[in-house]
Amino acid sequence: MWKRSxxxxxxxxxxxxxxxxxxxxTAGDGLGFWRPAVSKPGYSRFDEGDLLAFYLVRQLTKAGFTLREVEPAVFDLLETDDAFALTVRAKESRLRARRSELDGKLDALACLERAAAHEVGERLLSVMEEALLRSAGRAVLSAGKRDAAHPDIDGVHAALEGLVRQMLLVLRGEDAGPAFDVLRRRIGELASDDPESPSAEHTLWELMDALRYGGGAAARVADAAAVRASAEEHGVWAQGPADAPADEGEPGDGELRFRGGDRLTMRALARFMKEAENGVPVELVFGEGSFSFLARAAAACADRFDEEVHDDGGDGSDG
Structure with missing residues (x-):
């Protein structure tokens, strides 16, 4: 017999x-799980069966089971069916969810720690920059799930990061370029409009064109007229996206081609605008109501892309 110690x-x-x-x-602190071989007031002794029971308890608690979860888990272990396997899998699923949550919190803390290294006036923008860039990465990953090997994945990622960089220039009070400024004003004016209207779609195509050239870089898109001319040149105003020719570039070179890349980019843009935490920077850049407008407009346009692919007999993946 063994003592409790x-x-x-x-x-x-x-x-x-x-x-x-x-x-x-059990009405108080007791769990009533186990009765020792010898149990008297102030005196307990444990036999081999007790040792095995508490050994099992230790293994369960190491795996994350609470003391209140121990008894049903032990009963499941003694069953001949798959009850114990199901119990273990359910616990694993809960722990993985907690780990994912903790990983997210640790990542957020790391971001804040890096921000602390900046000057006081740059700290908030540093946090915002990293959050937006991470969101852009998630958006592209989500958009590319249908075709992870799509040759335009890298180009779409660079394009969405370009949008983030342009937004940050505005938030820092720096010059984001005339084309981007025109787009900002137009999106602000359309924020109360129907997100599926032709004007909304045309504005999205202008934003798309700006994304294709590195977030609307002024060196490539001098002003709003150049954006429109570029869009007309590719046929998106007259024929729409289904008839737009491919842009220059070879598959796999990271250059964003117009046809397949647009489908992927629009899905990524819709996913980016779907993340609630992006609402504040988007509205500060494009104006009140712009976040909801862009989210709904991009989602509607992405849906039309997919409908056109299905109507053409495709499988919905970008080619």
């Missing part, structure tokens, strides 16, 4: 844990 040493369970498990007062 010996059971503690042999199993790694604490004195209070053993007490709670053996305490029959």
């Amino acid at each position: 010996q059971v503690e040493q042999l199993t790694g369970l604490t004195r209070h844990t053993i007490q709670d498990l053996c305490n029959p007062n």
Whole structure:
């Protein structure tokens, strides 16, 4: 027979844990899980069966089971069906969800720690920059799930990062270029409009064109007229996206081609605008109501892309 102190040493369970498990007062702190071989007021002794039971408890608690979850888990273990396997899988699923949540919190803390290294006036923008860039990465990953090997993946990622960079220039009070300024004003004016209207779609195509040239870089898109001319040149105003020719570039070179790349980019833009935490920077850049407008307009346009692909007999993937 073993004393309680010996059971503690042999199993790694604490004195209070053993007490709670053996305490029959379930109306109080007791769990009533186990009755020692010898149990008298102020005196307990444990036999081999008790040791095995507490050894099992230790393995369960190491796996994340709470003391209140131990008893049903032990009963499941003794069943001949797959009850115990299901219990273990359910616990694993919950722990993985918690780990994902903790990983997210650790990433956010790391971002804040990096921001602390900046000057006071840059800290908030540093946090915002990293959050937006991460969101852009998630958006492209989500958009490309249908075709992870799409040759335009890198180009779409660079394009969405270009949009983030342009937004940050505006937030820092720096010059984002005349083309981007025109787009900002137009999106602000359309924010209360129907997101599926022709004007909304045309504005999205202008934004798309700006994305294709690195977030609307002034060196490539001098002003709003140049944006419109470029869009007309590719046929998106007259024929729409289904008839737009491919842009220059070879598959796999990271250059964003117009036809397939547009489908992927529009899906990524819709996903980017779907993340609520992007609402503040988007509205500060494009104006009140712009976040909801862009989210709905991009989603509607992405849906039309997919409908056109299905109507053409495609499988919905970009080619």
